[in-house]
Amino acid sequence: MTDTQQTKIQVRNLSKVFGDDAKKALKLRDEGLNRAQILEKTGQTLGLSNINFDVREGELLVIMGLSGSGKSTLIRCLNRLIEPTEGDIIIGGENIPQLSDKALLQCRRRHFSMVFQNFALFPHRTVQMNAEYGLEIRGVDKAERAEKAKNALKQVGLEGWEHAYPNQLSGGMQQRVGLARALANDASVLLMDEAFSALDPLIRRDMQQELIELQHRMKKTTIFITHDLDEALHIGDRIILLRDGEIVQIGTPEEVLTQPADDYVARFTEGVDRSRVVTSRRVMRPVRATAHHDDGPRTALRKMSENALDSIYVVDRERKLLGIVEVDDVDEAARAGKDSIQELLITDFPHIGPDEPLATLYPMFQGKSYPVAVIDDQQRLLGVIVKGAVLEQLAQTGEQ
Amino acid sequence: MDFDIPRIPLGNWIESGLDFLTTEFSGVTRAISRGTQSGINLLNDGLMWLPEWALIALVVLLCWKLSGRRLAIGGLAGLALIWNLGLWNPMIQTLTLVVIATLVAIVIALPLGILAAVSDRFYRVIMPVLDFMQTMPAFVYLIPAIPFFGIGSVSGIFATVIFSMPPAIRFTTLGIRQVPKDLIEAADAYGSTRSQKLIKVQLPLSLPTLMGGINQTIMLALSMVVIAAMIGANGLGSEVWRAIQRLRPGEGFEAGIAVVIMAMLLDRLTQSLSGSKKTK
Numbered sequence: 001m002t003d004t005q006q007t008k009i010q011v012r013n014l015s016k017v018f019g020d021d022a023k024k025a026l027k028l029r030d031e032g033l034n035r036a037q038i039l040e041k042t043g044q045t046l047g048l049s050n051i052n053f054d055v056r057e058g059e060l061l062v063i064m065g066l067s068g069s070g071k072s073t074l075i076r077c078l079n080r081l082i083e084p085t086e087g088d089i090i091i092g093g094e095n096i097p098q099l100s101d102k103a104l105l106q107c108r109r110r111h112f113s114m115v116f117q118n119f120a121l122f123p124h125r126t127v128q129m130n131a132e133y134g135l136e137i138r139g140v141d142k143a144e145r146a147e148k149a150k151n152a153l154k155q156v157g158l159e160g161w162e163h164a165y166p167n168q169l170s171g172g173m174q175q176r177v178g179l180a181r182a183l184a185n186d187a188s189v190l191l192m193d194e195a196f197s198a199l200d201p202l203i204r205r206d207m208q209q210e211l212i213e214l215q216h217r218m219k220k221t222t223i224f225i226t227h228d229l230d231e232a233l234h235i236g237d238r239i240i241l242l243r244d245g246e247i248v249q250i251g252t253p254e255e256v257l258t259q260p261a262d263d264y265v266a267r268f269t270e271g272v273d274r275s276r277v278v279t280s281r282r283v284m285r286p287v288r289a290t291a292h293h294d295d296g297p298r299t300a301l302r303k304m305s306e307n308a309l310d311s312i313y314v315v316d317r318e319r320k321l322l323g324i325v326e327v328d329d330v331d332e333a334a335r336a337g338k339d340s341i342q343e344l345l346i347t348d349f350p351h352i353g354p355d356e357p358l359a360t361l362y363p364m365f366q367g368k369s370y371p372v373a374v375i376d377d378q379q380r381l382l383g384v385i386v387k388g389a390v391l392e393q394l395a396q397t398g399e400q
Numbered sequence: 401m402d403f404d405i406p407r408i409p410l411g412n413w414i415e416s417g418l419d420f421l422t423t424e425f426s427g428v429t430r431a432i433s434r435g436t437q438s439g440i441n442l443l444n445d446g447l448m449w450l451p452e453w454a455l456i457a458l459v460v461l462l463c464w465k466l467s468g469r470r471l472a473i474g475g476l477a478g479l480a481l482i483w484n485l486g487l488w489n490p491m492i493q494t495l496t497l498v499v500i501a502t503l504v505a506i507v508i509a510l511p512l513g514i515l516a517a518v519s520d521r522f523y524r525v526i527m528p529v530l531d532f533m534q535t536m537p538a539f540v541y542l543i544p545a546i547p548f549f550g551i552g553s554v555s556g557i558f559a560t561v562i563f564s565m566p567p568a569i570r571f572t573t574l575g576i577r578q579v580p581k582d583l584i585e586a587a588d589a590y591g592s593t594r595s596q597k598l599i600k601v602q603l604p605l606s607l608p609t610l611m612g613g614i615n616q617t618i619m620l621a622l623s624m625v626v627i628a629a630m631i632g633a634n635g636l637g638s639e640v641w642r643a644i645q646r647l648r649p650g651e652g653f654e655a656g657i658a659v660v661i662m663a664m665l666l667d668r669l670t671q672s673l674s675g676s677k678k679t680k
Contacts, residue, residue, distance in 0.1 A: 081585055108591035120586040124604045134590040137600070185590065
């Protein structure tokens with residue numbers, strides 16, 4: 001995430017009180033009382049308190065929290081399915097809480113598509129008609145909306161199912177229809193409310209993967225609600241952690257794992273499979289020594305023995321990685337009086353990009369174990385990863 | 401110690417209220433009366449113009465299409481029996497009254513039902529009124545019908561509409577209120593207006609329940625038009641009424657059985673109508 005990304009939605013001081021005397025509840029909140037105390041004193045439930053965050057253009061933002069944390073309330077405040085009590089939600093220059101009913105309708109049509117936990121498909125409409133719904137109520141003409149809906153159904157892999165009814169489809173397919181209905185609508189923000197929580201684990205994994213790919217392809221600003229930390233870490237560009245109606249932490253998945261804001265987050269992240277989130281950049285070590293491609297065998301041997309290595313990576317002048325040579329081969333070449341190591345190069349070496357999760361490393365440590373080379377997209381050697389370092393890192397983040 | 405608590409003249413009040421209505425709105429009621437009567441005549445003549453066998457064939461075909469062979473055979477046998485008993489004309493008259501009363505009831509009930517579904521306040525007002533309409537003994541409606549519309553079929557229809565309308569209102573309201581909350585939320589989230597939500601989501605989804613209400617209305621209408629014979633509505637009811645006055649149980653049962661046949665046919669037909677809509 002770079003700073004050049006534009007802000008899509010700004011949420012400022014957003015609060016929601018459930019009850020008929022919101023002012024009193026907010027006053028007590030400002031006096032420093034917590035949610036439970038306010039409930040006890042006034043009978044008002046403080047659903048959200050002082051929420052501030054930005055949604056960036058094109059990102060997949062996950063809002064994560066357990067039930068009762070206010071995440072469903074938060075996503076519904078954005079398009080005012082629930083009326084916020086105070087605060088600003090600014091999108092495209094409009095402040096949503098202050099819109100008139102008519103302007104709100106337009107705002108919902110232009111900016112928000114929503115995917116629901118229990119799909120919320122219209123049972124009396126075919127798959128195609130469901131996908132067309134958003135366009136239909138906007139008055140888009142028949143041919144155009146049919147075309148757009150078809151495209152959306154294609155995107156989610158439902159070609160050929162246009163004329164089926166929702167109850168003829170499995171849960172996973174139904175949610176694809178829900179997704180297609182949202183995509184066809186072509187609104188600028190996609191709201192997903194626990195969209196995959198009702199699906200069984202295998203299908204859920206698939207859908208997560210597809211959402212990530214779809215999101216990469218379409219760069220659609222997406223706000224995804226979940227109670228599942230694994231899911232949040234897996235799909236989110238950034239994660240907002242919510243507890244008792246307040247934001248506990250905002251950060252990338254890696255930040256949430258490696259620098260938890262407090263004990264609550266840390267406890268939360270205990271059970272997580274870190275190897276899926278921590279990236280190779282984090283565990284790589286600087287390369288102690290490299291050989292140059294025009295080094296002779298004796299120079300290479302010296303570099304290896306100085307650093308106690310039994311193999312060494314060979315780079316050219318621009319630090320582009322060419323391959324690796326083994327000490328036995330180099331030794332033999334030196335004895336034979338050769339003056340180049342070029343023909344000893346082994347090009348079949350393990351390598352990985354800097355932003356890959358550790359989990360992808362595991363298979364590379366099987367068999368012959370060279371250190372894994374971390375290379376950027378110009379083939380330049382950034383560092384190496386040895387097996388010990390990976391284990392160490394996993395153990396470390398586990399302790400934090 | 402003798403407390404002389406005066407009797408509350410509730411009946412007098414109602415009577416003077418009704419008197420007021422009949423005198424003040426006689427123009428309106430007369431116009432309604434004329435309009436309804438011509439509607440009755442038109443439908444009745446139309447149905448009578450068809451030869452018996454043609455109408456039977458039509459009904460049997462309808463039964464077959466909507467339900468299946470069993471209902472078609474039942475319909476054929478039932479209608480043939482009515483024809484054979486010489487009750488064809490009264491049956492057509494009764495059918496006319498039922499159809500018109502049901503149509504009027506639905507036209508009034510649908511908007512009221514929708515209103516009660518979307519407005520809690522209207523719901524609270526109309527529910528006790530419906531209770532009143534349904535529990536008041538049906539005969540009582542016959543009495544004010546006469547000063548309003550005179551003796552005859554129009555009064556019969558008036559009483560029938562009042563008696564048979566409540567289920568249509570109730571079921572409409574129930575059907576709309578039963579539409580799952582998440583579907584309403586979905587409709588809202590995509591920016592539907594109130595009427596789009598009603599037409600595209602709430603009404604189609606409440607259709608099976610709504611059809612159940614219409615079925616109930618038809619059944620109640622049928623039972624009421626028979627009773628309405630007491631104030632001069634024609635049809636199978638007046639056959640029964642005449643049999644009572646002459647103490648002829650045989651004729652009474654014949655007409656009664658004809659009513660039963662009609663009721664079963666109408667019930668099965670409307671039920672299969674709502675059933676076929678549901679599975680679609």
